[in-house]
Amino acid sequence: MAVSVAGAESGVPHKTKRKRAWKPWLARVAATAATGYGYYLSFAPRPLWWLAPIAFAAFALVLRGRSFRGAFGYGFVFGMAFFVPLLVWLQDFLGRDFGPLPWLALSFALSLYFGLAGFLIRVVSRLPLAPLWGALVFVALETPRAWFPLGGFPWGRVAFSQPEGAFLSLASVGGAPLVGLAVVLTGFGLAAVVARLWRTRKAWDRALVWPAVLTVLPAAAGLAVWPTIGTEAQNGSLTVASVQGNAPDIGLDLQGQRGVLRANALAESARLLQKVHSGQAPKPDLLLWPETSTPLEGDDPGVDQMVSAFGSPAIIGALVRTPDGAAENSAVVWDPNTGPGQRYVKKDLVPFGEYVPARAVARLVTPFIDDTRDMRPGDGSNAALSVAGAKVGVFICYESAFDGPARDATAAGGELLVVPTNNAWYGPGEMSYQQLAMARLRAVEHGRAVVVSAVSGVSAFVAPDGTITSSTGLFTADALVGRVPLRTQTTLSDRIGAWTEYGLLALAIAGVAGGFVLRFRTRRGTAAPTGTTAGEAAG
Template sequence: MAVTVADPEPGTPHHPARPRRFPRAWLLRLAAALVSGFAYYLSFAPRPLWWLAPLAFAGLALVLRGRRRFWGAFGHGFAFGLAFFLPLLTWLLDFLGPDFGPWPWLGLSLALALYYGLAGGLITLVARLPLGPLWGALVFVALETPRAWFPFGGFPWGRVAFSQPEGAFLPLASIGGAPLVGVAVVGTGFGLAALAARLRETRKLTRPAVVAAAGTVLPLVAGLALWPTIGTGPQDGELTVATVQGNAPDIGLALQGERDVLRRNTIAESERLLQDVRTGKVPRPGLVLWPESATTVTGPDPQVDGLVAGFGVPALVGALYELPDGHLQNSVIVWDPRTGPGQRYAKQQLVPFGEYVPARKVAELVTPFLDAETVDMVPGDGANQTMAVAGTRVGTFVCYEAAFDYPGRDAVRDGAELLVVPTNNAWYGRSEMSVQQLAMSRLRAVEHGRAVVVSAVSGVSAIVAPDGTVTSSTGLFTADSLVGRVPLRTQTTLSDRLGAWTEYGLLALAIAGVAGGLVLRFRTRRASAGTAAGEAAD
């Protein structure tokens, strides 16, 4: 940015001012973007600081305020995203271990931050539209949709709604799911920034300031008003559920070769639980739940048969199931105490580089754990996602699938009265990954109006009420079990009835806003060019 000086006096040597390479305002904006991004990270579990998220977006909005150039705003949005994703995804370091180094963690964080950069650039197009903060929120949340598709089949970790497992915005999930919660959070932050800027400029309550104030308050009021409508009582009776956490060694990716340990630990903890049931220490469950990949099923399994028969009630067994061609599917199997294994659900949304390897030829060049004998798992087709077991219909989604909208929605639409989430987070050490994932299940509970039971290999296992409250939970890397009664519910939320239309409707609005912003910018530039031409002619 060049500095303009007055004409020098006659005879005075002229020394043109040198432009400042790093203007202070630019540095302040960059610093504010980084601080806001880190504050956004702090709003996520395990910290109950849900209210930090709208404040973080207010900071981002103030950074972007007045920006007209796409690439400048892109840079600030990218900085915000990088300061958010780098700390959020540090669990990748625990998962991959020192052999990989920091590059996968850095690469994924950079790739995801590009979406935030694009959001910052596009927000410059809609900022001058009427209700600019709302359009900005729509644009920001709309970019979470392609992030669920790309890269590597999608990685929706860190969606705005996942910062809200409690607090004022959570009830909105029952109306419009994660997308509506996201728009409410970002819209509140952007509205707060607009209100602060208006009051600073005029120092009085003008009409634009009133509109900004309304945009800030309405999402909060709407969320709080919906709290009494969140049903938690049983509508088709109750069910006593037991979930078994056998524990695992904290060795990251090396756990791949310790599947026998997972099986032994799960069976040992199940036997301890069975003894407690027989002695009356805990109630007899109506359903027993094992975590993801607790065992491998290649044929008849007398040991599991005998254990389930000992409980005398059905079990949902998380298992790696061997197909006739030798490939494996990450599955949940209904195990009857008399007839043994029955219906089976296979995980649809596999974890890239964990359960399958995209771009295998390239990955083999940089990954020490791949060779020609490493075989990808086979994804399921959605069959048996809701299964009849223990006198009710139970919907299942496995681990990583909690981050996606469709599995839980499909299960409830198919009649699920209870949701269960078998998971294996033992790969990720004592990081925040397990509690981040539990926050997703808490959101899903409200979104679908169902109790959710999370069964983890090494924690955190939990029983979640339909209002997102955790009624009981375990610690990390401990052998433990939970037994609790959960309500069986049949009512379908508006979010489930609307389905994906909410997400795609908000996406369509965002696209329309960007198109409108482009038209407005084109007309403004043409009008400015016409005015300049007229002045030149005069």
């Protein structure tokens, strides 16, 4: 057998050494994929929020000692193992006519952010308090992901894995960015502790102090903040009824079935009205219909009659056709005496669902593009509607994933937040539960009760501390009636606003710059001639 020089020196054939070389790499890829899938398992509908920091600890351990290229690759694998199962509901929506390409392509694009995160985490890994800088980098990359691609797709942010648990209360201090930072920092700190213990084989040494602090501090801070989360009414309360009319589970074939949604909503409203008249349910102060429950062009006698029969105002989710022919996804205040009035228009539209970006590219993967007209986005006005003697903040469906709409609704005076949504397109999978988790985070972030009103579920009443007080099932006709508190106190997160996100982004950029500078100086120092310092060699 031919033996290489390297093999001859060690007594090991070259072929055997090659086998040993690739096995650790393959094991790391498998471990990274398992870690990414474990991170996915921390998301709703599973109450496994604590899995997220464990997943980040394992991810950080995989990245230790890797090259920049390897760190990018492992980050990408982590992302694909996370996004592919998280977004499988897209395939339920698209069906067999489209195949898996759009779902997998979006997962691929989003995973590139995780790859970049892996690369940059290695850049900052030599800085003091490296776990903190690494966590800042990972969370900071969620900001551009809310901008690009396709106008941004912030689904799967770290904070959305935390609709309950130790970290959730931090949303009232710094919103979703601070919750995400706390989760990742806990994981990265834990990884540093484990690595140090493995290297020294000691139960404790002084070098463990800061990694241990970074591991424990986020959860401790979250637990300390929980007593400040208020749930009591501050300006009275409202009895709210949310009507879930239901829809057939037919995915894209639901296109053109808006008449069915309207008929179902009217039928369930009639059943609720019978319960009110018989004393089985209290009369609501406010009636809610989900997103796009009915097409609306001018008045609607059927809806008008239904609202008049209740004798209470309503917020009706409607696809409004304006006089100039534009379509707007709206929440319309409907008075029992005067009919439709002020309305909020959704401003963060769903790409390919409510508008089509890059039509020339989209035309390659879907035959419906030429027959699809873009909806017109709103300008953010009327984020808090005056109805039933209160200010009711509104953000619609997909807007739950963005920080701005709920913040705007609260800043406009919203004492209660409502989320009309239509997830009937996306099948019986996890999408509705993932969105409900976002609503629970928004409740704590803004100190408001949140009512999610869905066409086919899950509709829910959420207390200001994120607790679900009542909810419906998927693809069932149902109605929820409950008393919700009206609150006026703003949280620290409301007062700071987007500055938390921008501050964390600025720190991450500074850390990356410092990481590059440190590596450049280290490289110069290594290249210095023997007997001279790096500074002398550079001079």
